[in-house]
Amino acid sequence: MTATTLQAEKVAQRHHVRRISDKTIQTAFILPTMVLLILWNIFPLFYSLYLSFTEYSVIAGAPPKWIGFENYRNILSSPLIWKYFALTGRFALLSVGLQTIIGFAMAMIVRAKFRGSGFITTLILIPMMLSPVVVGKFWAMIYNPTFGPLNYLLGMPPPRGPDWLANPQFALWAVVLVDVWMWSPFVMLLCLSGLKAIPEYLYEAAAIDRASAWFQFWRITLPQVAPLLMIAILFRTIEAFKQFDVVMGLTGGGPGDATELVAVNLYRIAFLGRFDTGIASAFAYIVLIIIISISNLYIRYLNQLRGEA
Amino acid sequence: MATIELRQVEKKFGQLHAVKPMDLTIHSGEFVVLLGPSGCGKTTTLRMISGLEAVTGGHIYLDGRDVTWLHPSERDIAFVFQFFALYPHMTVLDNIRFPLQAQRVPRDEAEKRVSEIVKMLQIEHLLHLRPGSLSGGDRQRVALARALVRRPAAFLMDEPLGALDADLRESMRAEIKRLHIANNATTVYVTHDQLEAMALGDRIVVMSAAEIQQVGNPAEVYYKPANLFVARFIGSPGMNLISGRYADGVVYLPGDNRYTVPESWRAPLAQALKDGEVIIGFRPESARITEDGALAARVYASDMHGAFNMIHLALGEESNIVNVRVDRWITYALDTPVRFDIDPEGVRFFDPRSEKALRRGGAQ
Structure with missing residues (x-):
């Protein structure tokens, strides 16, 4: 071996020692995220699954006691919780239904370009950008029968106007109204992007085919927007089942349990009174399963729509 | 079938003429081709006849009826678009019966007319497919079927073969010619392809720079060009x-x-x-x-x-x-x-x- 090749080998060796392999760099970048993910997401997911089969309270100081399906049995046989599920279903139906109609209608209006339409679109989107707790607190003031502006605007100055949030008949509607106010813009936004993607020539063809405006809406506009509309509905349905902060800001679940949605009730079980961590975990899993099954239905329908399109 | 008359019809965008005031009569049952290079105003003229584009001057008559300001749906004309403009979310069958449903033609009658057209264009096997899965030629046939099923007073076609391959264009050209002869429908056809114009037109309207250069039958525009533009543009x-x-x-x-x-x-x-x-x-x-x-x-x-x-x-x-x-x-x-x-x-x-x-x- 000559002197030069020896030297070259030495240089190569030195480089080898110093160089970090691509694989190590990959791992170094991914590891922190993985650790956080495992610590904050995956571990709690499985730990709460375990806890849902135990009798356990975080404040009791006693270790979790394995009781099998007892928690699930108790929850599913509790008429109260069924009532809250029914209430949540009703809330979701009303709120998502109204958001769909109003959001779609707003999108149809804003779709036409007119002076200031961009500015108006931005204004409409503001409610969606606010914190739900703040929205809840503000609307509580608006609803207030003594100094709230709503009753004034409805022509019912105190003491004539109803106390919307304290009246079991109106309270759920009051929550629905706020949710609709806050999230219709979201539905509008998705519908708008769907509407703007419909090529103009389809309407030209329809005009030539002598379709009325109504016929065009049902046969072209609606089917063309349907996939995006379905995504909006899916998102809003999932959110409706998790609805918590607006209710807490408005009514705290009251009056009585008139606005006790499952998420609110879950919070009560988990973090108030006895801190029933075991039951709360089981409850959370039931809600999770329901949301996943509903989402699945939607997604299946959505894929069907797309497959056809 | 209808006579189409254009009287001093013009289209201006700002100060710019897309179509200078033009007079043209298209007789009942005639196949007229608007021929010219891109940007000469031929498509704009066609769209004005259809009502998809508003005129800025002049009058359009359909069988003597002034339709200048009528909506496209009130003119009783069919339009075949360059890129077909089929409804992508509907099956071929739904596409073809769309104009009938829009006009509330009774179901039996609609069914009969659709099956006639579908047989004529030989697209029976495509009825339950969507436009997205069809070849260019089949899409064009569906677009033609959708136009024909209405039995309109006139057909307007905007470069209907422009999006097809060369050999397909030739066979579709023959199909269009046969359809025209079978239906004897007044047809206005826009193209920039002079061979297509020669092959199809009873009369050719040569356009350039937003105005008519010459109107004549294929032999006339070929052998007796009215000006240097037509002499250069026609023939290859x-x-x-x-x-x-x-x-x-x-x-x-x-x-x-x-x-x-x-x-x-x-x-x-x-x-x-x-x-x-x-x-x-x-x-x-x-x-x-x-x-x-x-x-x-x-x-x-x-x-x-x-x-x-x-x-x-x-x-x-x-x-x-x-x-x-x-x-x-x-x-x-x-x-x-x-x-x-x-x-x-x-x-x-x-x-x-x-x-x-x-x-x-x-x-x-």
């Missing part, structure tokens, strides 16, 4: 055009050539030309290479076209090239000196100033 290659100077029955051409003007043309030339400047025009097939030809040139290039050969001849300088069509077995070496004659029936003369063709007697 276009008409041979050489500048010369006329005096006493002779046109002096480049390369010391003298062309003796046929008797019948002398009076009109003497009358029309002020300083003798003239452009002489003839089609490649109107020239014949012969040993005792009157004009001398040399072979600049020659190319094989399959059925015939095209010889490019230079008259004097190489900037004066004429194309002469010869039989396919005739070839020449480059720079061979040759002589040729022009068929006296095929020769045309243009005034270089007005760019218009000169006319002879009553005809041309």
